Amino acid sequence: MRLTRYFLPVLKENPAEAQIVSHRLMLRAGMIRQQAAGIYSWLPLGLRVLRRIEQIVHEEQARAGHIPVLMPTLQSADLWRESGRYEDYGEEMLRIKDRHKRDLLYGPTNEEMITDIFRGHVNSYKDLPLTLYQIQWKFRDEIRPRFGVMRGREFLMKDGYNFDIDKDAAIHAYNRHMVSYLRTYERMGLTAIPMRAASGPIGGDNTHEFLVLAETGESEVFYDSAILDLKLGERVVDYDSREECEGIVQEWTAPYARTDETHDAALFDQIPEERRKSSRGIEVGQIFYFGTKYSEPMGAVVVNDKGERVPVHMGSHGIGVSRLLGAIIEASHDDRGIIWPEGVTPFPVGIVNLKQGDIATDGACEALYNTLISKGLEPLYDDRDDRAGAKFATMDLIGLPWRITVGPRGLANGMVELTCRRTGESQEMTPEAAVARLVQIYEKH
């Protein structure tokens, strides 16, 4: 993408309304625009990151064998009356009347609707196990929306629901989701720690939240620092294997890690002192097993292998997709701006032309631009007629992990400069070497 043909409205000033760094940087980098309290437009740069995050979620869901569906944003209140949650849900549920005075609501979560889909189409244990998920907009009418996309009202969430024949099978689904989520967050460059949690309005006893450590987190967290050493890395997981998934879950849940809601000081004190940590955390996902809480009242039953009609065991599993942008920025930025991990960056690399209008420099930039596109690494090319300092400041602010700087002085020796946003280190090399290096870096993303 050429910047002269793009829409990247960066702000020079710090917006007064932003209290935390991710909100401030998302506004300054021209990623979002507030349209009402807790309701945002996604400008081109923000949308690119959102789509990258969605893509990683989709790929990891597919790997775990989960099937995508898409439910509407608006739901009939009648469904929620069946589960008993319509009255219970409180003021966070946005209730709507249509022109015929029928009660609708903007879905804050979808246990009822997915259970309705299941009961309408599945009758036999032979069609289990089944996990359906979606990435769709939700609305929760927060009384005080704040912190940008971190606590918005209209927000994008991945919500998935497993249907299983019995508790053991459903616990495998729970474990499978935990493993799949660990890999999902790792690919985004995040360390997200699973912590035993309280269940809230979803229900169920088994539930873990995933928290990213950051000073601005809404929760206080207590953990054994040993958990920070765990990585899935390149490990190939057989998601059908109950043993393998359970083993990974045990590995990740053995070290103490809890939020203030479930903190147990006596247990915490048993950790060796040097590994005993407390911090703040941002919740970026949660998984639940809640058995037959919805399948019983809503009649989601299947015939089992003995010919008996039994309610299915269910769980639900969420990832805060739009919120993740905020969490990633909170965890990865410096004074100059955002530092995107390679997995989620809006563009893999930026090209800065130091002398726009100079034939040789323009030509070298164009050649680099086209070569990178042909390698599947579409760069953001700053082809504006502007000062080098302004171009560098924009690239630093928007946080592309790599920058290639092209100027007449380097080109005289056949060289360009490749700079790492995170370390600030620069290396002179030929354009071909820079491309080869980027191809190598992005191969695993």
Next chain:
Amino acid sequence: MRLTRYFLPVLKENPAEAQIVSHRLMLRAGMIRQQAAGIYSWLPLGLRVLRRIEQIVHEEQARAGHIPVLMPTLQSADLWRESGRYEDYGEEMLRIKDRHKRDLLYGPTNEEMITDIFRGHVNSYKDLPLTLYQIQWKFRDEIRPRFGVMRGREFLMKDGYNFDIDKDAAIHAYNRHMVSYLRTYERMGLTAIPMRAASGPIGGDNTHEFLVLAETGESEVFYDSAILDLKLGERVVDYDSREECEGIVQEWTAPYARTDETHDAALFDQIPEERRKSSRGIEVGQIFYFGTKYSEPMGAVVVNDKGERVPVHMGSHGIGVSRLLGAIIEASHDDRGIIWPEGVTPFPVGIVNLKQGDIATDGACEALYNTLISKGLEPLYDDRDDRAGAKFATMDLIGLPWRITVGPRGLANGMVELTCRRTGESQEMTPEAAVARLVQIYEKH
């Protein structure tokens, strides 16, 4: 995808509520489920087609130089009070009050919000031309939603908006959109005819609708059959060239083509009688130029090259993304089910295993399955233990354009059967030849 691990709830019976063939087939093929009047869930097969259509729209928008954004589904009523449309819009607008009693609405279209984004970030003619678009859910509270996704209340639409310095530049944007839409529909296997239209609540004098001919269409259309011979085909278009875009628009708008709203019997009668056609049509898109209708009241002005502040010239341009599934099926089906054009099919090919459990047949199917995936042609593999007849009926119903049938008899000679859904023609060939043929067919899609 293996059918035993998929969620494809096909119906044996014709659903009573469906009055038109696309609605009936989408329900029978397990593509959608109604959740409330005019509000649908997208089941896995339907979602795959929806995503294919979105992908084509995105690719063609990118080719025309348009930039994606994403606006929220809910909007503040205040924006619509600025343009004067809040009171005018009528009962199709879903009006909502949040917990603080503030007026929101579920966006039926986004002229106001995009104008707000523009005025908030763009001040100079140097940043023009600019066209921003999104694919996002809309809501129109139709009094009688019907015909499935063809006239739903919650529906997915591509809406794009151009901002230009003057009328000439905006007319180029209008022409560019027309050309880009022609190519978009062609890639979906549709003949969509641009017809001069009436503007309705969007405003403006220049507007064309795109109509697909089908018996169940909501509009009566009158046209010169010469227009059916026009195709863009492989033609490479320079979307920056005003002359080239205008030339294509002239080519496509020279033959008479109008809806009943703008029909002119005297003009129509001048067409040679054998080319004079009337029919029904389904609207699948519309483009508008409306000048300064929104920019003036909402203050979307830029400084021009003389230093004067001038309101920008705008247009808006829509494609009915979810509605297109219905339109494509109306235009492409037979008694046995849907016939997907290659460009939008949910899976490029189906594999039918005639003897599940037979080691050689299972092995040949697995090998085909993996080879096709490695070629980027993920098949739907019917690996159920079911009768051949039932498997064929499912494949015909869901309309995959190609089917490979694998059975012990053919395999004895090293052969499988490749069948074309549209013509019903089958050919015996080696598995390698079948894969090569499919690779060739899908190369251009």
